[in-house]
Amino acid sequence: MAAPVSVDVLVIGSGASGLAAAVSAHRAGASVALAAKGSLQSCNSAKAQGGIQAAFGDDDSPEQHAEDVWKSSHETADRRLVEVLTGEAPGAIHWLEELGVQFTRENGGYRLAKCGGASRKRLLQVGDRTGHAITAALRDAIEASTVKTFTKSPLSSLEPAANGWRAHCGEHVIETGAVVLAAGGRCYREARERGELSTNHPGATGEVTQMALDLGAESRDLDALQYHPNGGAWPANMQGYSIPETTRAYGATLLNAEREEFTDPLGPRDEVSQAIFDEVASRLPMVGLPFTSTRPGFPRPTRTSRCRTCCAATVPRGSTLCRRRS
Numbered sequence: 001m002a003a004p005v006s007v008d009v010l011v012i013g014s015g016a017s018g019l020a021a022a023v024s025a026h027r028a029g030a031s032v033a034l035a036a037k038g039s040l041q042s043c044n045s046a047k048a049q050g051g052i053q054a055a056f057g058d059d060d061s062p063e064q065h066a067e068d069v070w071k072s073s074h075e076t077a078d079r080r081l082v083e084v085l086t087g088e089a090p091g092a093i094h095w096l097e098e099l100g101v102q103f104t105r106e107n108g109g110y111r112l113a114k115c116g117g118a119s120r121k122r123l124l125q126v127g128d129r130t131g132h133a134i135t136a137a138l139r140d141a142i143e144a145s146t147v148k149t150f151t152k153s154p155l156s157s158l159e160p161a162a163n164g165w166r167a168h169c170g171e172h173v174i175e176t177g178a179v180v181l182a183a184g185g186r187c188y189r190e191a192r193e194r195g196e197l198s199t200n201h202p203g204a205t206g207e208v209t210q211m212a213l214d215l216g217a218e219s220r221d222l223d224a225l226q227y228h229p230n231g232g233a234w235p236a237n238m239q240g241y242s243i244p245e246t247t248r249a250y251g252a253t254l255l256n257a258e259r260e261e262f263t264d265p266l267g268p269r270d271e272v273s274q275a276i277f278d279e280v281a282s283r284l285p286m287v288g289l290p291f292t293s294t295r296p297g298f299p300r301p302t303r304t305s306r307c308r309t310c311c312a313a314t315v316p317r318g319s320t321l322c323r324r325r326s
């Protein structure tokens, strides 16, 4: 067992939320430690290809953004939290730029795309590797700071202590005044238990949420998981890869086996996902995502991107990506 460490703030998780919390606490003058289950790079945030939303369009506003989120939540979201999210989003984008994130620009402004459930174009991107770019910039900021990082150090227990909290992270015991739990969700474990495909990284198993609940944390909507409408289903080596929403934002449509559009491809994600399941279950045994990569305005994905592999290799122009009912 390593010698105990003592800090003002301990952050659990190295996704965008944990990295941003650690950078912010450090800038505010706190001594900070960050513990992650695997490498710092292993997280869902780094996998996000689609983009990040903020109201920058001439026809847009944080209020309109909040309205869209409210409607997409079927009016069940916490409006106060939604307003913080949408009101602070433009400032968060500028904060990331200050850290070195270079959002893609066109015509003198940000390149904005319209994504599911949005009434305006407000999705900012860094090429097609937005999450990678954001987390890389945040990790650079951490590396240039005095934040102590503990990799391969999963939080296994958290208990109240004299001056705050005592955490066991791998072989480390960390005493801390405050702890930020930013360990992400549980979709990888949930999908594995159900025998379904997941685009999540293997660390998304949710045990930290359970620890927080056991310690009395308030929670809401724990039954709500995000279903991404389209992903790699065939061939087998593409299973579990996400086909980002921008594919639909830039022109891909959802067609059934008779090549009819059966839903708005840019509806809220839960509605689009449900429409796909309904279509497959009730009428036709397959749906597809015909994708015209030569469509004007489609951002050319980088060669290294799985999206490019997926779209170019399995969904050539005019054909369909099929998901068959077994």
Ligand SMILES: Cc1cc2nc3c(=O)[nH]c(=O)nc-3n(C[C@H](O)[C@H](O)[C@H](O)COP(=O)(O)OP(=O)(O)OC[C@H]3O[C@@H](n4cnc5c(N)ncnc54)[C@H](O)[C@@H]3O)c2cc1C
Binding pocket: 012, 013, 014, 015, 016, 017, 018, 035, 036, 037, 038, 040, 042, 043, 044, 045, 046, 047, 048, 049, 050, 051, 052, 053, 131, 153, 154, 155, 156, 182, 183, 184, 185, 199, 200, 201, 203, 204, 205, 206, 207, 208, 242, 244
């Ligand atoms: C393929 C894919 C594409 C996506 N695309 C987009 C998109 O385009 N736009 C968008 O807004 N959202 C997108 N999302 C959703 C988005 O990525 C997540 O909502 C966001 O990354 C969550 O950030 P996070 O920091 O909370 O969690 P994560 O990024 O998952 O980070 C969680 C961290 O906690 C660590 N951890 C877990 N358990 C422990 C433990 N016991 N001890 C210590 N550390 C632990 C993990 O190792 C990881 O470092 C996408 C998600 C996926 C999977």
